[in-house]
Amino acid sequence: MTTFTTQVAIVGAGIQGCAAARELALRGVDVLVLDSEYAGRHASGVNAGGVRTLGRHIAELPLALASKRLWTRIGELVDDDCGYRQSGQLKIATSAGTFEALRVRSDRIAESGLPHVERLLTPLEVRDLVPAFVGPITGAAYVVDDGSALPFRTTQAFRRKAESLGARFVEGASVHSASRVGGEWRLLTKNGHEIHANQVINCAGAWAASVGSMFGDKLPIQPNGSMQIVTTRLAPFLSPVVSVFGQALSIKQFDNGTVVIGGGHRSPVDLCTARAELTLSGLAQAARQASKFFPILMQATIARCWSGIEGFTPDGLPLIGVGSAPSVVHAAGFSAHGFQLGPAVGVVLADLVTTGNASIQISGLDPRRFRELSSESS
Ligand SMILES: Cc1cc2nc3c(=O)[nH]c(=O)nc-3n(C[C@H](O)[C@H](O)[C@H](O)COP(=O)(O)OP(=O)(O)OC[C@H]3O[C@@H](n4cnc5c(N)ncnc54)[C@H](O)[C@@H]3O)c2cc1C
Structure with a gap:
């Protein structure tokens, strides 16, 4: 002692x-x-x-924006670049209603006076940015200087x-x-x-x-597990981090070709043992959803998956x-x-x-x- x-x-x-x-x-x-x-x-x-300001609740945007300014100096702050890269983050709308919701949000941010822009993209611009995406596209919200880092x-x-x-x-x-x-x-x-x-x-x-x-x-x-999948390597097909409005899906490809699939598939946790379970049905759903929008993923296999323990508020x-x-x-x-x-x-x-x-x-x-x-x- x-x-x-x-x-x-x-x-x-x-x-x-x-x-x-x-x-x-x-x-x-x-x-x-x-x-x-x-x-x-x-x-x-x-x-x-994910190092994302896109889609943040207005109440936490000032904090997220201040953090983004710090992320851009991360090497100077902690003597390590932390694998940080500004590859952009994109939220794709697949219906008229979801694109309208992105537009309303974009207007609301502009009205708030916060120095933040979620640029609205046309379907053509989205196809140019994410050519591997398959499915209806009505537009997207895009933050060009969002990105990712190694946690x-x-x-x-x-x-x-x-x-x-x-x-x-x-x-x-x-x-x-x-x-x-x-x-x-x-x-x-x-x-x-x-x-x-x-x-x-x-x-x-x-x-x-x-x-x-x-x-x-x-x-x-409330504690909960959040599941992630990493695939085997694929040739580069995805530059920004992509999510789809209304779907529990976030997908990003690393420089080494592996793809991380996540976005909100929950699993049970035990705080006493500090262990999170993986639920196969949830993982299968995440994999199916990801390969529906990115069929190229059918060429990969799942290299590993895990669940991390996180605390959620109401x-x-x-x-x-x-x-x-x-x-x-x-x-x-x-x-x-x-x-x-x-x-x-x-x-x-x-x-x-x-x-x-x-x-x-x-x-x-x-x-x-x-x-x-x-x-x-x-
Ligand atoms: C799978 C997954 C994916 C995610 N993806 C993203 C993402 O892409 N982008 C993003 O911004 N966020 C993401 N998050 C959320 C993000 O990881 C968390 O919000 C953040 O890491 C929380 O940090 P923390 O320091 O509060 O908690 P933690 O990292 O959980 O740290 C808490 C620490 O407290 C310790 N501890 C607990 N009780 C005690 C005690 N009694 N005595 C001493 N130590 C104690 C624990 O051992 C632990 O190390 C994700 C979370 C998960 C689980």
Whole structure:
């Protein structure tokens, strides 16, 4: 057993915890990151790597746009390019109704005044951009400078950079209780460590509700598995990341020719064992759907598939903000789209801890939008 004393303890070494650690260490704050397993073991290391502003809810667009600006400097931020590339992201409409929905959204973004453009493409432009797509096309929304990155490499890069700036990481340390003693937090881990911290950030991903309850907060987070398929290599046929409006489908081809198919096929999870199941019917559905729109995929076989554990909120938006107890901040419930947000979430968490105010607009993400946080009030 070891006793650690720190200014800020972060529970969870996913992309959010590692990005916050880097930003805090950069600001000269003493920070200790704890993880039950190891950095990037869960959603942050196994996601599809989509770096997307396309289709984001207006409430999280300011955060996503701030993050995009950071992604374009990723090499400078973490000394690694993280496999980041701006290949564009495209959402294809296959009916008049879905194209109308893309048009309404595009107008709404323009009215919001946010510096973001989802360009509407004609069917001909879509065919030029994605010649391998088969099916009706009524148009698409396109963000030319969206793209993708390598998730595990990115999370590790944030962790390494944070460490190089003085942050400490303790892996294999599952926090199981928190108590307030003499104006500071005392955290205990299952393997017997004791941590004394002035402030705590809850970045525990799908486990954030149970960590939140240690601080008396009831976070509405539902864990779920999200399944992905990777195929064997094919000759290059797809440059942008493509999704289809109204379908649980996202598809991208890497430079090595492999294709990642995902987009929302869920599977059961067990938080106690930290395991997600694969459901063959869901995988078959994803493969069928992908090869319906991209018949070229019939030439490939499935190389591997997996399911990653993620925390979902009732409205699909993250919970970022202070808790009801003193000196506690939560950042969780990223609902399968938190990887892109990571760099900016790091900044916001460091802001909340050091100044109490976020430098990026996050008012629509306040955990209190659902109810009073404290478990005693519900
Ligand atoms: C399959 C899949 C595909 C996805 N695709 C995309 C995508 O293309 N683009 C995108 O933007 N997002 C995507 N996402 C979502 C994205 O991966 C997540 O939103 C993001 O990684 C969440 O990061 P996090 O740091 O909050 O959580 P996590 O990465 O889950 O990290 C939480 C960490 O907390 C630790 N922990 C939990 N409880 C405790 C405890 N009690 N004590 C200590 N440590 C604890 C865990 O071990 C874990 O390492 C995808 C998610 C999945 C699962």
